[in-house]
Amino acid sequence: MPELPELEALRIRLAPRLEGRLITAATVNPKKAHMLRYPVEHFANELPARRIVSLSRRGKHLVFATELGGGGSDRWLVINPMLGGRFQMADGEVPVPATEVFTIRIEGRQELRYLDFRDMGRIYWATDLAREIPGWAELGPEADSVPAMGIDVFRKRLRRFRDELKDLLRNQEFLAGIGNAYSDEILFEARLLPLRRRASLNPAEEEALFSAIPVVLKRAVEAILANPNYEESKQDRSFMAVHMKGGKTCPRCGHRISQLGSNREPLNFCRGCQL
Template identity: 35%
Template sequence: MPELPELQIIAARLTSHLAGFSIKKTVVHNHIVVHGLPVDDFESKSIGETFETVVADGKFLIFNLTNYDVVLNLMLTGRLRAIPRYKRPTSYDMVSFQIEDLTLWYSDAKKMGRIYLVNKGDYSQVADFEGRGPSALDPELTLEIFKKRLKRHNGQMKNVLRNQRFVKGIGNAYADEILLYAGILPFRKRSTLPDDEVEKLYHAMSKVLSRIRDIISKRSLDEIAIEKRDFLMVHNRGGGICPLCGGRVSEVTANRFKTNYCQTCQK
């Protein structure tokens, strides 16, 4: 599942591919991902619209068009590719937008993603969009604001970090990475965290996410789409070696979500 660092790079890449180009043809290949309006309207209203910018908003991508916004939540397996020719759609392809000399494909193996076409700036119909916190990579998210927001959220630290109402943009994988770097066990209750650990967590969050963004920024859209996350320190590394201490990485699975951590580095 792409999280904020990937989405920011994907948005920048797509902006450079798409800005200024108009949509010649929109085809919904699978209606299951289209929400908020009938498929026919999705197709007809988007044709003739021009791409302005693509921005990452937490775990959403927003494509700003002339009169509308396309809002996309890629969820677990959504992928975007810009291909310089039209190809035959596969069962994974959900929606395609044909522009000048390339086609933007949104594909989704598990078909759990959601795509909307909304009036510019009106996100009231987009599920899980409103009521979210500031972006985890927002330079205006200061330690003071972070501390204040954290106090409103209880429960285990991994769940707090993944809660978009606390800060937006962090998912299952990078929550594990941030907690390793902060030295905090994922199951620790928020209320047990003293001030110095909250501070550590804040710095770990921006350090880990911006390091990942730097790594991803050197990769192509296709490379990002295949999600080769070879830079992960602890997530998906169960049974492997912790890069910080050389100990074994532990693994727990709950509700289909994997959590990895280091019993030596994290308390």
């Protein structure tokens, strides 16, 4: 499931190729049309002739701001890829994968394709984000804004929640953008066990968590952008330390990495160096 780093890297890569460009056509794969939350005709009729003003990210959503020629009439295409959603930017001649949900043709023969192999992604065509997108109004600050927030505000925010640390980090009302994979990585970086309760943290541990969040997220964005062969659709996460590494050796202490939960949604951590 793409989380903040994957979506941020994608945004950095795609924005220069999309911002300011005109959409010339939009098509929906009839087999996946059920994934749209509004009539398919709207999509095909309303997107063309719009210009992509900006590409931004909010939590685990990618946000395409569009306007009609001449400005005004702002509307947003918002996509939360969930478990199996991926993006492909390709020349129009590259064959369309079977997992395609929709394709947006951009002036100059480029196509932005949204693919989904789990059919769980959420696609919104919205005029009012807070009203039309479930959970939008409740989203907490962006997880990568933690350094700007400062330790004191972070501590105050932290104390509003009672969850176990793993659930706390995945709670989008606490911070937006972190999911199952990066919560494992952040807790490993902070040397904290995932099932610890938030209330059990001492001030030094709170600070460790505060520091670990931006370190892990920034490092991941850099690792993704540094990989020239990175394929959005495959989501390579081999740079991770513990997530999906159950049974392997901890890179920090050599202990065997533990795994709880399913193979699909594992919870990984090291009993040797996380307390």
